[in-house]
Amino acid sequence: MLKLVAFFLTLSIFSSLSAQDLSINGPWKFKTGDQPGWAVPGLNDSAWSTIHTGASWENQGYKGYDGFAWYRLHIVIPSSIKDKAFLKEKIRFDLGKIDDGDEFYLNGFLIGRNAGKGGTIQSGDWQQQRSYTIPLTDGRIHWDKDNVIAIRVWDHDGDGGMYDGKYGISVMDVTDYISLDMSTDEFHFSAADARQFSKKIVLRSSSEKFDFTGRLNIRVVDPFSGTAVYKQTIGTDFAQDRPFEYTVKTSLPQQGPYRVEYSFEEGRSKKIVTAAEEVPYILTPSPGAAPRINGPEIYGVRPDAPFLYKIPATGEKPAAYSATGLPSTLSLDKSSGIITGSIAKKGSYPVQLTVKNHAGTATRRFTIICGDKIGLTPALGWNSWNCWGLSVSDEKVKASAAAMSEKLADHGWSYINIDDGWEEKRDDKGEILTNNKFQDMKALCDHVHGLGLKIGIYSSPGPRTCGGYLGSYQHEDQDAATYARWGIDYLKYDWCSYGEIAPQAPSLDEMKKPYIIMRKALDKTGRDILYSLCQYGMGDVWKWGGEIGANSWRTTGDITDTWGSMAGIGFSQEKAAPYTAPGNFNDPDMLVVGRVGWGPSLHNARLTPDEQYTHISLWSLLSAPLLIGCDMSRLDNFTLGLLTNDEVLAVDQDALARPAKKVWDKDNIQVWVKELKDGSKAVGIFNQGAQPAKPTIPYSSLGLPAQLKVRDLWRQQDLTSIQKAFTPRIPAHGVVLLKVKAKT
Ligand code: GAL
Secondary structure (H helix, E strand, O other): OHHHHHHHHHHHHOOOOOOOOEOOOOOEEEEEOOOHHHHOOOOOOOOOEEEOOOOOOHHHOOOOOOEEEEEEEEEEEOOHHHHOOOOOOEEEEEEEEEEOEEEEEEOOEEEEEEOOOOOOHHHOOOOOEEEEEEEOOOOOOOEOOEEEEEEEEEEOOOOOEEEEEEEEEEEOOHHHHEEEEOOOOOOEEOOOOOOEEEEEEEEEEOOOOOOEEEEEEEEEEOOOOOOEEEEEEEEEEEEOOEOEEEEEEEEOOOOOOEEEEEEEEEOOOOOEEEEEEEEOOOOOOOOOOOOEEOOOOEEEEOOOOOEEEEOOEEOOOOOEEEEEOOOOOEEEOOOOOEEEEOOOOOEEEEEEEEEEEOOEEEEEEEEEEEOOOOOOOOOEEEEOHHHHHHHOOHHHHHHHHHHHHHHHHHHOOOEEEOOOOOEEEEOOOOOEEEOOOOOOHHHHHHHHHHOOOEEEEEEOOOOEOOOOOEOOOOOHHHHHHHHHHHOOOEEEEOOOOHHHOOOOOOOHHHHHHHHHHHHHHHHOOOOOOEEEEOOOOOOOHHHOOOOOOOOEEEOOOOOOOOHHHHHHHHOOOOOOHHHOEOOEEEEOOOOOOOEEOOOOOOEEOOOOHHHHHHHHHHHHHOOOOEEEOOOHHHOOHHHHHHHOOHHHHHHHOOOOOOOOEEEEEEOOEEEEEEEOOOOOEEEEEEEOOOOOEOOOEEHHHHOOOOOEEEEEOOOOEEEOOOOOEEOOOEOOOOEEEEEEEEOO
16 A cells, blocks of 8 residues: 555656656767857767766866856667657657756757847756757657757856756657646635635646547545545546636545545546645644733843834734833833833843733743843744745835734744845945835835834845845945944845855855954944854854854755755754854754745745645754745735744744754654753654654653653644653654653
8 A cells, every 4th residue: 555655656746747768868978168060960079078967067077167068969769759659749858957058959950949038048047947849740850860969058157067857858648748737726725614625726738739538536535544535537628728627625524634636547548647735734723812922032132222022922903012121211112012222231131021902911021131142032034035036126025024014923023034136236435225126225124113023134245146236245344334224133144256255265264254244344333133144054154153243044055945955954954953052043044835936936835734844843943043935925824824833933932042953763753852941842753754654752762751741832732642652643744743841
């Protein structure tokens, strides 16, 4: 049974990819330089060197080479691949991703070009999988004879050539033309009963020539038992201009996890296209009507720096906010809960916060520590990069601030961070100006502050940022002063293009240098600006980030919304963990939940619901900054549930700032345990496997006492019956996040 499920999973991931008829992994012939004659089939390339796809040319003897180079491959294309195909229309050449741009020649003829927006191969999009198709009748193919595939490649910066993606030659068959599109609709749940859902799926054809008929089978499966709780078979008929739509409507026996499996059998060829998706399920209970105060227990501010803190409290509004023990130079707006002012004297100020509404009263201790450190708990906020990329604008930032204020601020979320893409040129005094997407940065900052939220910005120590905008090089003091004048509260400071300033292999001191310069510049402003380094972990930044005055530092390259990327980063953070302290946090990069896309067009994060629970749980256990990377103006209920579980967020915000340690790693199950300030422990039991699991993990193997009080944090429920060992049911790539305390 398990084997069958595994087979299905593999199929579903690759549902739209057909098997390749011919492999073209090489060895290829290779030469740096650029000559038009290198496309010609008759060219004698026997003296060219050889190269393989799957690794960059840098890794095959051409270290540091940027510019033009050619790949050539001699291959016999047998006509038998046509004979065995059901549909005999087109042949496809899959050439992987080519870094950065390319032209593809077949037997001397130009078939296609990747030229990006700029129209030349110098502006090619290196991330695009190259798949070129031509009709089988095209005379440029030499059936059963030698063919020469010649690829002219241009690369600037970093790795070059054909090192990633899918390679091969195939005759396009039924399954290549048919796709099961699950992206046009969200899952809709009934407001009255969260087990009832509907979801539209679309069967599409990309064939200009053929119509398709067949049967669409739909099953909703309980992944633990493998049994179908819903089955449906529908007759279909569709063509390129006539997609077939079907809406699955059913009621689940209980809330998830469940998996919807789609399988379309084409009538004539009997070939099958499959796809599958997980039904999102919400674990976080809705907050009650009575107030509950959330957010950190401790808060750092520097003497005389402007103070801004909105008391995060759920519960029905209006509510009345009050505080005892507040320093007299701070004032609290009783109806919004926003505290402003400044504190002159260093010290620890214990405050008692109270929030009252018609349904009840909540109180909570909150300690303001006026001293040298800020950002004592990890930042909770939003950053524009993972959704909007360089298309970020004033309007989009305001929409995010509105959404945060309305839906998330009560749970402690407070930073609205503008990433790259806001900068223009400098004026004649060297002042950095905003581009026309940001008409008035000061007004934007005031607007965000008015909501009780904070605002962040991005720059790079080099002359240019990673997105090619102006960096802060040699303008650090001026830029820091500008940020402070605008009212900026957070600076993400990258590395890009500083490589041109630093020596080739920079020493540790040279790596630290630009960050120390900006630290000094920020100090001169008198404003509390959280300082976040983004140099991807170079020189083991976790060992020195705190010492040079950073509040957080990226430990990795950029995250993307795949299990491989998220889990690869999240589960390998142990090395940096010991360097975490209040005010100094490892940053394994921003969250990839909700609608992301690196702008301007977005898609739902390609992580399953369980992978997203893993993502938030793991980042919280690691005491990582939580920076939402999605379009917050379109937060669906599932994503909202992920981001508003106060008991989970409390793990991230715990004042001890002690990141979890991995204490168990066996058969795809990892257990991470984090000590919490109140003497209890947060325990994350993760299933890294692609199948559901039900492990038995004795408390004793985790160093825990035999008698425990256990609470499920996502469900916010005490568990009564477990003793001596955890025996959780964990979905594929999922997690069970618990809080445990010795039973006395
Ligand atoms: C990258 C950074 C991203 C984003 C981008 C902006 O270096 O890792 O998170 O800030 O630059 O261009």
